Amino acid sequence: MLKNKSYLLPLFICAALAAGIFIGGKLNFNDSPERLFSTNSKKDKLNRLIDYIDYEYVDDVNTDSIVDVTVNNILDKLDPHSVYIPKAQVEKVAESMKGDFVGVGISFYMYKDTLAVIKPIKNGPSIKAGVKAGDRILVADTDTLYGKKLSSQEIVNTLKGDNKTNVKLTIYRPSEDKIVTLTIKRSEVPLKSVDAFYMINENFGYIKINRFAESTYKEFKEALNSLQEKGIDKLALDLRNNPGGYLGIAEQIADEFLEDDKLILFTKNKSGAIQKAYASKKGDFEEGDIYILINEKSASASEIVAGAIQDNDRGTIIGRRSFGKGLVQREMGLGDGSSVRLTVSRYYTPTGRSIQRSYENGTKDYYQQFYKRYENGELRSADSIKVADSLIFKTPKGKIVYGGGGIIPDVFVPIEGSQEEAWVNTMLDSGFMSFYVFEYLDRNRDIYAETSEEDFINNVNIDEETVDAFLYYAEDRGLQIDLNPYRENLKLHIKATLAEQLYGENAQQQILKDSDPMLRALLHVDDVEGENTIEDVSVEQ
Structure with a gap:
């Protein structure tokens, strides 16, 4: 049988009033300092401190910056x-x-206090509208962009704005003086x-990835296809200087x-x-030969x-x-538009390795350890890489691999030069x-007007x-180093930078490949599968 419980209503009202009084008491800014820190809630302590500073501190303080x-x-x-x-x-x-x-x-410089277009981005709205490399953008709608x-x-x-909105650009075009x-x-x-994909030789492909973003897998697949x-029946995947990104993209x-059904990670x-x-x-x-290029700046998803x-x-x-x-x-939102990237797990390679470096002595020490690799000889000799015996693992075919401090390569390529x-x-x-x-192209862009990318390379x-001319340019700008011993290197980098500004980074990378010690080493490596030691490769230039 149901009973009439209306007699409980006054009890609920009293409970609500009591809760309100309690909450109100917690917001009383006449509390003593002792009461401030008497709570058992760490979150409450921090909130109350910020509130005290906001309401009671003698000077105006930007509490957002404190937070x-x-x-x-x-x-x-x-x-x-x-x-x-x-x-x-x-x-x-x-x-x-x-x-x-x-x-x-567009990619641009602020050149002599004016927005100068290096080149419009391929398939972007500017190139479709007729913007050209070398253009100076003077005004965007009513906003003056020069002299400020x-x-x-x-x-x-x-220049940014909502999708499908218009912006009217007033442009000075030096090539036509109008x-x-x-x-x-x-x-x-x-x-x-x-960044780049191309044929190293008749059956050897190359792909360079600079990060693992949402679009990376799609870009990678287009390059691979x-x-x-x-x-191709061989592929070099270049992950040098790649800081990582999304774990799911690395898995793909x-x-x-x-x-x-092969394990990728856990x-x-x-x-x-x-x-x-x-x-x-x-x-x-799944069947062609695969080579992964890494260096000391390859991290995380790489x-x-x-x-x-x-x-x-x-x-x-x-x-x-x-x-x-x-x-x-x-990544987790904090409710005010800011967010935090919080470590929520560790990952392990298929053999069970954790390659995370120790951070028990704090962040500063953590990064100092990394830079000590430049000092302890590790970048010049595989013998200088120190690994604890407890961190040795074996692959299914018996190859020894190492945990702790990163992925140690099968074929070591030292950093070259002084x-x-x-x-x-x-x-x-x-x-x-x-x-x-x-500046060179500003004076000479017409020279390359009829030159194809392939012909240029x-x-x-x-x-x-x-x-x-470059040496005079460098000296005039106070560069305190004699570059004459590096003339051949200068020729290579001038050509590569010209290619990047004329055609894009794919052309630039193809020009630089012949001077790349790691790519030279790659072409000298046959198959080290099953080796139990690191091979140290030095290739004559």
């Missing part, structure tokens, strides 16, 4: 890869990992993660090389729960691919020991050379006069 510092300090106590992403950076980070952005689609010392970010913010007006409809512009149509790419979370990822039936390059190939005795890892990141992060040569190469790959080449040579 940012607090969050960063908390994450710094966890591990080097749990990071805070402020609201202002979330969109930029998301675009990079998504693989596209909404804009007009605008930062690159301010320029980007002006002003043109173009209306561009903003649209999605790709951010390529596959194109190379397979040309008849590794799957292309592995037979069905992860283990805080509770000990294990998740395993296996190769599926969709792999399109190491997942290299580890899966190495542990399954599927191919050959060439290069130098990778970075050593074996942690998996998940410190001065390394510095020169860094300078040549920087904006310094790009600025010179842009195979037949164009840089003369001594152009090298001399």
Whole structure:
């Protein structure tokens, strides 16, 4: 029988009032300092402290900045890869990992206080509207873009906008010495993660990936399909300087090389729960020879691919020991537009290796350990790589592999040259050379108007006069180093940078390949499958 429980209503009202009084008491800013820290709730303590500063502190304080510092300090106590992403950076980070952005689609310099177009991005809205390399964009709608010392970010913010919205550009075209007006409809512009793909020789393909973004697998498949149509039975996958990205994308790419049901990796979370990822039936390059190129800046998802190939005795890892990141992060929103990438699990290669470097002495020590590789000889000799006996594992075919501190290659390729040569190469790959080449093209762009990409790569040579002009350019800008001993290297980098600005990075990479020690080593490697020691390869230039 149902009973009338209306007599309980006053009790509920009293309970609600009591809860309200309790909550109100917690918001009383007349509490003593002792009461502030008397709560058992760590979260409550932090919230109350921020509230006290907001309402009671003698001076005005930007508590948002205090919260940012607090969050960063908390994450710094966890591990080097749990990071805070402020609201202002979330969109930029998301675009990079998504693989596209909404804009007009140009690469540009701020040249003499004017926005100069290096080149419109392939398949982007600007190239479709008629924007040309070398154009100076003076006005976007009513916003003047010259003579204001605008930062690159301010320029980007002006040119970006909602998808399918128009922006009217007023452009000065030096090649024709005239002003043109173009209306561009903003649209999605790709951010390529596959830098280059081409044929090394008649049956050997090459693909270079710079990160593992949402679009990377699709780009990779397009590159692989194109190379397979040309008849490759060998493939070099270049993951040098690739910092990683999405774990799922790494799994998809590794799957292309592995037979069905081969283990790619497994992860283990805080509770000990294990998740395993296996190769599926969709792999399109399961039988050809595969070579993975890595170096000390290959990390995370790059190491997942290299580890899966190495542990399954599927191919050959060439290069130098990778970075050593074996942690998996998940991005979580914090409710105010900012987010945190929090480490939620560790990943292990198929043999059970964790390749995560120790971070028990904090983030600063963690990165100092990495830079000590340059000092301890590890980058010049495989014998300088120190690995504990407890971290030795064996693949199914008996090859010894190592855990801790990164993926150690099957074929070691030392870093070449003196410190001065390394510095020169860094300078040549920087904006310094790009600025010179842009100015050179501004004067000489017509020379290459009828030159195809293939013809440029195979037949164009840089003369001594152009090298001399670069030397004068460098000296005039205060470069304190004698570059004359590096004239041949200068010719190569001038040509490669010209190719990049005229045709794109694919052409640039093809020009640089013959001077690449690791690619030279690759072509000297037959098959080291089953070897139990690291092969040290030095190739004469």
